[in-house]
Amino acid sequence: MKLHDLAHGRTGDKGDTSNISIIAYRAEDFDRLLADVTADRVAAHLNQPASAVTRYVLPQLCAMNFVLAGALKGGVTRSLALDAHGKCLSSILLEMPLTPDHS
Amino acid sequence: MKPFRIGCGAGFQGDRIEPATDLANRGALDVLVFECLAERTIALAQKARLDDPNGGYDPLLERRLRATLPGCAKHGTKIITNMGAANPRAAAKKARAIVADLGLSLKVATVTGDDVSDRIADFILDETHQPASALGQRMVSANAYIGISGVVEALSQGADIVICGRASDPALFLAPLVHHFGWAMDDYEKLGRGTLIGHLLECSAQITGGYFADPGVKDVPDIANIGFPFAEVTADGNAVVTKLENTGGTVTPATCTEQLLYEIHDPARYLQPDVVADFSKVTFEAIGTNRVAVRGAAGHPPTGQLKVSVAYRDGWQGEGQISYMGINARARAELARSILDQRLDAPDIQERLGHLIGSDDHTRLRYTARCTSAATARLIGEEVESLYLCGPAAGGGVSKSVREIIAIASTLMPSDSVLLRSDLLGVNDEAA
Numbered sequence: 318m319k320l321h322d323l324a325h326g327r328t329g330d331k332g333d334t335s336n337i338s339i340i341a342y343r344a345e346d347f348d349r350l351l352a353d354v355t356a357d358r359v360a361a362h363l364n365q366p367a368s369a370v371t372r373y374v375l376p377q378l379c380a381m382n383f384v385l386a387g388a389l390k391g392g393v394t395r396s397l398a399l400d401a402h403g404k405c406l407s408s409i410l411l412e413m414p415l416t417p418d419h420s
Numbered sequence: 421m422k423p424f425r426i427g428c429g430a431g432f433q434g435d436r437i438e439p440a441t442d443l444a445n446r447g448a449l450d451v452l453v454f455e456c457l458a459e460r461t462i463a464l465a466q467k468a469r470l471d472d473p474n475g476g477y478d479p480l481l482e483r484r485l486r487a488t489l490p491g492c493a494k495h496g497t498k499i500i501t502n503m504g505a506a507n508p509r510a511a512a513k514k515a516r517a518i519v520a521d522l523g524l525s526l527k528v529a530t531v532t533g534d535d536v537s538d539r540i541a542d543f544i545l546d547e548t549h550q551p552a553s554a555l556g557q558r559m560v561s562a563n564a565y566i567g568i569s570g571v572v573e574a575l576s577q578g579a580d581i582v583i584c585g586r587a588s589d590p591a592l593f594l595a596p597l598v599h600h601f602g603w604a605m606d607d608y609e610k611l612g613r614g615t616l617i618g619h620l621l622e623c624s625a626q627i628t629g630g631y632f633a634d635p636g637v638k639d640v641p642d643i644a645n646i647g648f649p650f651a652e653v654t655a656d657g658n659a660v661v662t663k664l665e666n667t668g669g670t671v672t673p674a675t676c677t678e679q680l681l682y683e684i685h686d687p688a689r690y691l692q693p694d695v696v697a698d699f700s701k702v703t704f705e706a707i708g709t710n711r712v713a714v715r716g717a718a719g720h721p722p723t724g725q726l727k728v729s730v731a732y733r734d735g736w737q738g739e740g741q742i743s744y745m746g747i748n749a750r751a752r753a754e755l756a757r758s759i760l761d762q763r764l765d766a767p768d769i770q771e772r773l774g775h776l777i778g779s780d781d782h783t784r785l786r787y788t789a790r791c792t793s794a795a796t797a798r799l800i801g802e803e804v805e806s807l808y809l810c811g812p813a814a815g816g817g818v819s820k821s822v823r824e825i826i827a828i829a830s831t832l833m834p835s836d837s838v839l840l841r842s843d844l845l846g847v848n849d850e851a852a
Contacts, residue, residue, distance in 0.1 A: 327632075373687055375702075380681060397771060
């Protein structure tokens with residue numbers, strides 16, 4: 318099972334910092350996502366240093382916000398990447414496999 | 421008191437115009453906001469102003485105003501916009517001319533003061549760790565993200581169209597709410613709530629189903645005819661976000677939650693010129709079809725500092741692309757890349773990227789580099805193009821481009837060193 322099966326999200330960019338929201342479709346899945354989709358796992362999945370990723374939690378919206386400092390190779394004005402904004406990062410994160418739920 | 425109706429007619433410089441026209445004609449709005457300035461846009465506008473003293477404002481200003489002014493005039497809808505970019509005064513004169521040409525009678529005001537290029541020199545930039553003065557002639561512009569006071573003053577003077585340059589995006593929406601409801605500038609809960617409404621609306625269709633559709637998972641009805649959003653705001657600062665009937669798209673707690681966190685770092689501390697907004701306890705409730713109740717934002721006193729964006733010339737980017745298809749396509753694309761790596765050895769290539777896009781039997785090579793000089797940047801595309809004759813078999817479909825890189829650096833400036841002024845355009849400005 319992938320994160321995409323249980324959640325949706327959106328990427329934003331400010332300068333060289335990207336942020337990705339991850340929002341559970343169903344409230345009953347949120348605790349599981351909270352335990353599984355940690356800042357460390359997100360960093361590893363997106364090949365970012367763990368220290369660069371901060372997670373904020375909004376439980377009433379079943380939402381998490383991941384902030385990735387320095388993730389955009391200089392940001393939209395300098396980056397040579399095809400997607401210099403990093404708009405696609407949310408879709409890449411939603412490919413993350415979930416740890417099997419045995420509860 | 422009936423709800424105040426505020427809509428968004430543009431979320432970026434290149435946004436669609438038809439949904440804004442629809443809002444102007446059918447929305448019976450109190451205010452329509454056009455947010456058209458991204459980080460870099462004002463630097464490009466400043467370059468345009470250097471070429472033409474009457475230029476430097478949004479190139480789509482005339483089309484947007486001509487399309488929406490008749491509807492806005494009919495409903496008494498005021499327009500607030502940052503389409504003034506690097507030259508609000510020239511934009512306002514243009515607006516006055518359009519108003520007259522349409523046979524309307526509307527007052528146009530400018531808000532200026534965001535240009536801080538004359539006092540930025542000693543400020544240390546976050547990205548370069550050096551004072552702005554070290555950029556020398558490379559600096560193009562320096563603009564503070566201003567708050568609401570200038571726009572509120574313009575509205576108090578009776579302006580129907582308020583044109584500013586760099587302002588905090590949510591401030592374009594917060595200002596008319598403060599003016600209409602008479603919120604105090606130290607009522608931080610209300611300022612936080614108004615900021616939330618601005619933040620939710622400022623990217624136009626991103627809250628009505630744009631930047632959202634994921635076929636089979638998050639389907640959006642009739643997205644081709646997507647409507648732009650508006651909010652019905654009550655005096656307590658809470659609101660219902662919705663869109664016009666008979667438009668495409670969808671407004672749900674899911675679209676609202678995605679937009680709430682768009683370009684947000686700490687949701688409890690969204691730094692704005694007039695307030696530190698707190699979105700951490702916000703709730704969304706679907707109360708009807710395409711109607712979402714927004715509640716629970718809060719606010720705290722502002723930091724006393726304004727963000728300043730400094731734009732500077734940072735070299736040139738050159739790019740070329742070429743496609744290989746059919747048998748052994750990927751290997752030929754890889755060979756093309758290796759040829760370019762060898763041929764492009766100019767010392768002023770600072771960074772390069774050659775990557776393969778597509779599948780093994782339909783591969784497009786994109787080769788791009790950041791260079792100190794425009795001449796070297798041009799060479800990138802030229803070497804890609806010459807692969808037609810001097811490269812692997814059967815390369816086709818070359819495209820090439822060169823652009824000057826305008827980089828952005830940031831710093832903070834005390835709010836009290838940025839003085840704003842609003843001016844109603846007088847009769848003498850009409851002929852200009």
